[in-house]
Amino acid sequence: MPNPVRDHDDCSKEAIAESIDAWHASDSALELHEWLGWAWEEYAHWVKTSEAPKRPITSHALQPSRERLTQYVLYDHPNDHPDFFVVRPFDVGPGTVVARKTCALFRSLDKARAWCVQLGLARMDRSPGDDPKIIEVWT
DSSP: OOEEEEETOOOHHHHHHHHHHHHHSSSOOOOHHHHTTHHHHHHHHHHOOOOOOSSSOGGGSSSSSSSEEEEEEEEETTTTTTTTTTEEEEEETTEEEESSEEEEEEHHOOOOOOOHHTTTTOEOOOOOOOOEEEEEEOO
């Protein structure tokens, strides 16, 4: 089962703490500010003031891949997370499609879409043969 990032539509102290715990548990070579998806200046401000940026955390586990095309599939309350709209990243390469273990969970469709827009993604309609739970794909 994927490791969800719960209610990724805020930058609460709890969400920051969960992301920091995930960074400590990982073997990532990224700096903490990169893992959180923050600019260095945002991270430095947070360290000095405990005031987080006024936008959601974009955990490294959800950021686009630099080596492959990352597509984000937006689901309507899938079986593994029936209480949420889910954005699940997939890395697409030559002859491969790999689902990431982490997904972002949202209480509303509008917040899920706003998060995709914040990442700079473009929306594509679902294909007629897609799973009925798929709303759309972002790339």
